[in-house]
Amino acid sequence: MDEPTRLQDRVAPWMQACFGPELAADRQERNQRFLEEAVELVQACGGTAAEAHAVVDYVYGREPGEPNQEVGGVVITLAALCLANDLDMHRAGEEELARIWKHVDAIRAKQFTKPRFGRET
Numbered sequence: 001m002d003e004p005t006r007l008q009d010r011v012a013p014w015m016q017a018c019f020g021p022e023l024a025a026d027r028q029e030r031n032q033r034f035l036e037e038a039v040e041l042v043q044a045c046g047g048t049a050a051e052a053h054a055v056v057d058y059v060y061g062r063e064p065g066e067p068n069q070e071v072g073g074v075v076i077t078l079a080a081l082c083l084a085n086d087l088d089m090h091r092a093g094e095e096e097l098a099r100i101w102k103h104v105d106a107i108r109a110k111q112f113t114k115p116r117f118g119r120e121t
Contacts, residue, residue, distance in 0.1 A: 007093050014097065018104045019111065032117055045085050 004010050015024040023029060039052055065073075082089040100107060 007090075007097065010097060014101060014104075018100070018108050023111070028118065033114075036114075041081070045081065 004012075012024075018024075042052060043049075078089055081087075082092075
């Protein structure tokens with residue numbers, strides 16, 4: 001069997017190994033972890049908490065978009081952010097996937113310390 005070449009396909013086995021099928025497929029958890037990483041990226045590139053709060057208020061003041069189109073928007077704006085900050089998004093993704101495979105136990109343990117926004121704990 002050929003090894004998957006798309007990064008998304010190669011993330012799937014890591015998700016299963018690290019979190020198992022239930023947490024890997026938990027949409028609310030995936031939403032929150034994606035948002036956390038996106039905010040951390042903006043923070044690392046100089047964005048402020050006030051700007052982030054203003055963007056959240058702006059987005060939630062409008063009707064929800066269509067998920068597939070919004071994924072496209074995320075990919076395009078991530079590429080644009082990387083270009084503006086002289087970052088290689090493909091290399092960064094490959095490096096991060098290689099790094100996290102080496103830290104499954106630590107990441108799994110850290111997962112249980114993360115806040116569960118919008119859920120009973």
